[in-house]
Amino acid sequence: MSVPGRMSVSTATKDVAADVAVALPAPVEERPASGLRETLYFAARNKKLVFGLAVTLSMLAIAIVGPYIARHPPLEYGGQLSVPPTTRDGYWLGTTLLGQDVFAQFVTGVRMAFVVGALGGGIAAIIGMVVGFTAGYRGGIVDELLNMVTNVVLVIPTFALLLVIAAYLQVRGIMTEAIFIGLTSWPWAARAVRAQTFSLTSRDFVSLARLSGESSWKIIFKEIAPNMSSYLFMMFILLFGGAILIAATLDFIGLGPSNTISLGMMMQLSVQNAALQLHLWWWFLPPGLAIMLIVGSLYVMNVGLDEVFNPRLRSM
Amino acid sequence: MGLEVDDLRVFYRTLRGDVQAVDGVTFGVADGEIMGLAGESGCGKSSLGNSLVYLTGRMRYVGGGVKLDGAALPIWDFEAMNEYRYREISVIPQYAMSALNPTRKIGRMTSELLHSRGVAYKSVVNELLRRFELVGLSEDVLAMYPIELSGGMKQRTVMVISTLLDPSLLIADEITSALDVSSQRAVAELLVEFRDRGFVKSTIVITHDISVLYQVADTILVMYAGHLAEKAPADVIINSPCHPYTKLLISSLPEIGVRYSEKQLVGIPGTPPALLDPPQGCRFKDRCPLASAKCNRRPPFVDFDSGHQVACWEVAA
Amino acid sequence: MSAMVEIEGCTKVYRVGSFGSTRLTAVRDVSFDVQAGEVVSLIGESGSGKSTIGRMILRLSPVSAGTIRFNGEDVAALKGRGLREYHRHAQGVFQDPFSSYNPIYKADRVFTMVKDTYFPAVDAHDWARKINASLEAVSLDPTQVLHKYPHQLSGGQLQRLLVARALLLDIDFLVADEIISMLDASTRIDVLNLLGDLKARGLGILFITHDLSLGNYISDRTVILRRGVIVEMGATVKVFGDPQHAYTQMLLESVPHLHRKWEDMKADYARADAAIESDAIDSTLVELEPDHLVRRAGGASA
Numbered sequence: 001m002s003v004p005g006r007m008s009v010s011t012a013t014k015d016v017a018a019d020v021a022v023a024l025p026a027p028v029e030e031r032p033a034s035g036l037r038e039t040l041y042f043a044a045r046n047k048k049l050v051f052g053l054a055v056t057l058s059m060l061a062i063a064i065v066g067p068y069i070a071r072h073p074p075l076e077y078g079g080q081l082s083v084p085p086t087t088r089d090g091y092w093l094g095t096t097l098l099g100q101d102v103f104a105q106f107v108t109g110v111r112m113a114f115v116v117g118a119l120g121g122g123i124a125a126i127i128g129m130v131v132g133f134t135a136g137y138r139g140g141i142v143d144e145l146l147n148m149v150t151n152v153v154l155v156i157p158t159f160a161l162l163l164v165i166a167a168y169l170q171v172r173g174i175m176t177e178a179i180f181i182g183l184t185s186w187p188w189a190a191r192a193v194r195a196q197t198f199s200l201t202s203r204d205f206v207s208l209a210r211l212s213g214e215s216s217w218k219i220i221f222k223e224i225a226p227n228m229s230s231y232l233f234m235m236f237i238l239l240f241g242g243a244i245l246i247a248a249t250l251d252f253i254g255l256g257p258s259n260t261i262s263l264g265m266m267m268q269l270s271v272q273n274a275a276l277q278l279h280l281w282w283w284f285l286p287p288g289l290a291i292m293l294i295v296g297s298l299y300v301m302n303v304g305l306d307e308v309f310n311p312r313l314r315s316m
Numbered sequence: 317m318g319l320e321v322d323d324l325r326v327f328y329r330t331l332r333g334d335v336q337a338v339d340g341v342t343f344g345v346a347d348g349e350i351m352g353l354a355g356e357s358g359c360g361k362s363s364l365g366n367s368l369v370y371l372t373g374r375m376r377y378v379g380g381g382v383k384l385d386g387a388a389l390p391i392w393d394f395e396a397m398n399e400y401r402y403r404e405i406s407v408i409p410q411y412a413m414s415a416l417n418p419t420r421k422i423g424r425m426t427s428e429l430l431h432s433r434g435v436a437y438k439s440v441v442n443e444l445l446r447r448f449e450l451v452g453l454s455e456d457v458l459a460m461y462p463i464e465l466s467g468g469m470k471q472r473t474v475m476v477i478s479t480l481l482d483p484s485l486l487i488a489d490e491i492t493s494a495l496d497v498s499s500q501r502a503v504a505e506l507l508v509e510f511r512d513r514g515f516v517k518s519t520i521v522i523t524h525d526i527s528v529l530y531q532v533a534d535t536i537l538v539m540y541a542g543h544l545a546e547k548a549p550a551d552v553i554i555n556s557p558c559h560p561y562t563k564l565l566i567s568s569l570p571e572i573g574v575r576y577s578e579k580q581l582v583g584i585p586g587t588p589p590a591l592l593d594p595p596q597g598c599r600f601k602d603r604c605p606l607a608s609a610k611c612n613r614r615p616p617f618v619d620f621d622s623g624h625q626v627a628c629w630e631v632a633a
Numbered sequence: 634m635s636a637m638v639e640i641e642g643c644t645k646v647y648r649v650g651s652f653g654s655t656r657l658t659a660v661r662d663v664s665f666d667v668q669a670g671e672v673v674s675l676i677g678e679s680g681s682g683k684s685t686i687g688r689m690i691l692r693l694s695p696v697s698a699g700t701i702r703f704n705g706e707d708v709a710a711l712k713g714r715g716l717r718e719y720h721r722h723a724q725g726v727f728q729d730p731f732s733s734y735n736p737i738y739k740a741d742r743v744f745t746m747v748k749d750t751y752f753p754a755v756d757a758h759d760w761a762r763k764i765n766a767s768l769e770a771v772s773l774d775p776t777q778v779l780h781k782y783p784h785q786l787s788g789g790q791l792q793r794l795l796v797a798r799a800l801l802l803d804i805d806f807l808v809a810d811e812i813i814s815m816l817d818a819s820t821r822i823d824v825l826n827l828l829g830d831l832k833a834r835g836l837g838i839l840f841i842t843h844d845l846s847l848g849n850y851i852s853d854r855t856v857i858l859r860r861g862v863i864v865e866m867g868a869t870v871k872v873f874g875d876p877q878h879a880y881t882q883m884l885l886e887s888v889p890h891l892h893r894k895w896e897d898m899k900a901d902y903a904r905a906d907a908a909i910e911s912d913a914i915d916s917t918l919v920e921l922e923p924d925h926l927v928r929r930a931g932g933a934s935a
Contacts, residue, residue: 038331204733207693208743211724213717213750226737356817496678497843501887501895524818527889554891568822570850571891572873576829581850584819587787
């Protein structure tokens with residue numbers, strides 16, 4: 001719909017109209033119907049998204065602030081053994097069987113979870129996107145080859161591989177773990193991106209971009225990727241949550257980093273040291289809950305996002 | 317008897333207000349009549365056809381009455397309409413070909429459909445096969461998956477299944493649009509055949525392709541921006557239309573034999589009004605060569621001649 | 634005078650299945666040409682390969698066999714700068730106006746894309762002037778179509794905007810692939826008449842369609858395609874006025890006319906199918922009269 005003031009312009013002579021069209025600044029733009037404002041409107045109304053985001057952000061706050069307010073280093077054997085949560089000396093979540101501060105371990109673990117999620121998920125997302133875009137856009141033999149590579153990585157037994165790596169690297173940091181997770185969990189992301197890219201490449205605006213002389217990578221980044229931005233965003237969230245879950249599992253079976261503490265490792269140590277039998281609930285309950293809350297809220301957020309982005313799932 | 321629609325209004329709810337898709341529509345379709353419902357995209361013809369059967373998510377019944385064979389149809393009540401759907405009123409939807417579940421064989425899908433309507437498959441299977449043969453499908457079709465059938469075959473299958481219980485009213489929504497020329501004629505002629513054999517009583521054929529309507533419909537109802545423009549027998553609409561919109565529309569249709577070098581056809585300048593906040597009065601007035609001040613009041617849809625109704629101040633009333 | 638666009642023996646084979654084990658022939662041995670200032674309509678039903686031919690001419694799809702020449706130069710050999718130069722002369726407009734525009738950008742971005750590649754040095758003022766001239770040539774009001782998102786414009790406006798984009802490049806040849814099938818009846822004619830104007834300015838147009846009435850209205854010559862093979866071609870008045878191939882006859886009999894009823898025209902599907910079967914075995918295009926070729930079974934004998 002044009003701004004009412006424009007009526008007078010169209011009655012002027014052609015030359016003047018042309019000049020005026022050039023001289024005037026762009027008229028008041030109408031937002032696209034499914035633009036940012038409408039998305040935010042639905043986003044604010046979606047209970048799953050709001051709830052999930054709230055929980056995730058709270059945990060993130062703990063991850064950022066927590067280690068600064070912890071009174072003791074997480075691995076220090078300073079306190080009394082097996083003390084339940086107390087306000088003395090800052091052992092707010094008590095101590096482990098070996099006298100370590102559970103609260104310090106907890107907040108460090110939460111921070112490590114976010115680091116592994118971001119890094120591991122990020123690496124997987126990047127590799128997945130590169131492979132997926134290339135396979136989806138080029139098709140043909142390139143697609144076949146990349147498919148083969150994807151399938152091979154998919155079926156590699158990651159557990160066995162990790163055991164071998166663990167045997168060779170005596171000292172493993174959180175980075176190594178994150179990189180490992182990233183390098184082994186990208187296949188499904190690549191598949192998903194490839195499928196979406198296929199369907200978008202067949203759209204006429206991609207043909208038009210080729211007829212306008214746009215180069216292949218420019219087409220992928222400027223034409224195709226923005227059209228799947230919501231999909232890519234949700235995919236990253238899933239990879240993030242998935243990485244945290246994988247890390248927790250690996251840590252729990254003892255294949256985690258060797259120089260720091262994480263939530264999974266807390267659970268591993270607590271079970272190893274018979275915390276269940278000794279009723280040391282403050283040792284294994286917080287980390288378990290934290291993993292559940294972080295990953296669960298991420299997935300709930302994702303479902304909410306799907307409803308927000310996909311107009312057909314919205315209810316009025 | 318047949319169908320009688322009286323001042324029907326069906327709107328779509330959106331964030332920004334109501335889209336007045338069907339705004340005060342009154343017409344009738346007699347028994348044995350094939351009425352074509354023609355108009356351009358966004359004129360409300362699909363909404364009108366759908367509202368008689370099934371109000372989808374955002375559609376809202378606002379007012380007016382619908383009677384089928386003398387009895388009122390409770391189109392606002394989803395549950396109550398269940399009694400009528402498929403038995404009294406049936407629909408051949410747009411994209412009927414993709415309406416077939418790809419993981420079900422045709423026979424199984426049909427028996428499930430009938431079962432959901434409380435009809436025993438065994439009691440109708442003979443009639444089903446007879447009709448398949450009539451439209452040129454072999455009985456092997458029942459054992460096939462949709463992917464094994466061609467586009468025209470799928471369309472014919474859907475047509476037979478939709479009319480199996482001999483509905484009183486059949487609504488065919490753009491059934492020829494997605495077909496090749498060679499199948500279009502066969503499918504359109506099937507509609508006439510179904511009527512001639514008594515499988516359906518009245519038919520509403522919704523399409524933007526007026527030339528198909530000329531071939532198979534008895535009457536044509538032209539719709540514009542949620543209002544009715546003109547209704548008349550098919551050859552009257554083609555050869556001597558009265559409403560300015562119909563006249564301009566007919567004269568813009570190229571036909572085999574008309575060539576650009578000999579006679580340039582002319583389109584209708586401008587675009588239809590947005591139905592979110594439509595203009596007062598006649599909705600065609602902004603593009604109409606005969607528009608005047610009185611067009612700010614909506615013209616009534618009245619009789620111009622026997623069997624010929626128009627909504628235009630210049631022509632009638 | 635040699636033709637502007639010449640297609641000779643063009644074939645397109647798709648390899649499907651794992652590692653391309655099965656072959657699907659979409660277009661087989663198609664040859665025709667388009668002169669400057671003429672409209673050739675390529676008529677076929679779905680699966681006839683007509684869109685594939687259009688895409689091959691525009692180099693959007695590689696040719697499996699045969700040659701395509703533009704002003705005598707082989708198009709298949711072009712790449713990089715040569716290809717971009719070719720697209721300065723040959724452009725395309727496609728069927729679905731809403732699919733041709735990237736929905737997240739404004740509609741006039743299609744002009745910007747052209748500017749970035751072909752006119753990087755032109756300054757803003759001259760560029761605006763060029764745009765306005767192009768829009769005028771397609772009867773669009775700049776104030777109504779610039780700075781808008783695609784969903785704010787109608788299908789007819791979007792298609793005309795695409796033609797305006799092609800005109801910015803000062804093209805000689807346009808491939809119009811079903812450009813009006815998704816438009817309303819009242820706007821179709823305007824876009825079609827626009828093609829007539831362009832033809833009068835000297836453009837060569839390949840008008841791809843499934844609608845015979847439109848092809849008959851606008852084109853000088855017609856090529857009838859079925860399953861990737863030409864069955865009849867020649868001057869439009871001859872092909873439509875005196876169709877010789879059973880398939881063409883069947884098409885003309887199946888089209889809904891506005892002043893003749895189907896009852897008066899019997900469509901003989903069986904004869905058409907039989908003719909098509911015999912074509913597949915061994916057939917060639919035979920010239921029945923000047924500018925009217927028909928596919929007949931048998932060898933090269935007339």
